[in-house]
Amino acid sequence: MDKAQELLAKAQDVVREPLGRFVSMAREKFSLGRLRSVFLFTGVGEGKPFAMPPSHLARAQLLSNLDYYAVNYLALLFLVGVFVCMYYPGFGFWVAALCGGWYFVLFVDAPLVLRGREVGDFQKTAAMMALTVLVVMLWCLWPITVIGGLGAVVVGAHALLRESRTRATEQEITAPMMPKPASVTHLGQSGMNANANAGGQAGEQAGDGSV
Secondary structure: OHHHHHHHHHHHHHHHHHHHHHHHHHHHHOOHHHOOOHHHHHOOOOOOOEOOOOHHHHHHHHHHHHHHOHHHHHHHHHHHHHHHHOOOHHHHHHHHHHHHHHHHHHHOOOOEEEOOEEEOHHHHHHHHHHHHHHHHHHHHHHHHHHHHHHHHHHHHHHHHHEOOOOOOOHHHHHOOOOOOOHHHHHHHHHHHHHHHHHHHHHHHHHHHHHO
8 A cells, every 4th residue: 555655656746747837838828818809819800811821921820829819719619519519419518527627627726625635736637637538538539529620620720811910020920930041141241342342443543543
């Protein structure tokens, strides 16, 4: 029994830090304060809210929108899930149960006490992860596959095509990705040197003429 507890303690120490980072990231990234308005999300009132970006901007715009509209995309996946639940009624029950459990684990700071012992964040998160895997494998695998496929298409298309220059100019997006070519710099310096040499020769000719 002591060896089992020792192994469990070591496993907790190994997994505790990445789980803590995961919980902190989820709380920050998916807080309701980062939910964008429907008008901003859909581009209502903008001249051209959706357009295929140039190839050198596509990756930056995709990542920018995935971060900026993260909560909106989560809500969009929820709507896709509701649509899928119309064809798989039992799936809705399990999704609601898992969402409730994860909301309690990630966003509710109230202590959980079982048999007189307080359950820490590590134990709650680990239990929810194990429960989620079990439920998905037994009852939700096919509906989640459908939701993942539809969601990936819809979210990917929006993130790629939604114009993001209202938040960052093209120069700010491309600056870290497209350094100034060295050949241009060398050509500019060569042109400046040529102009300087020509000016010097003209000055010498003018001085000789005056003499």
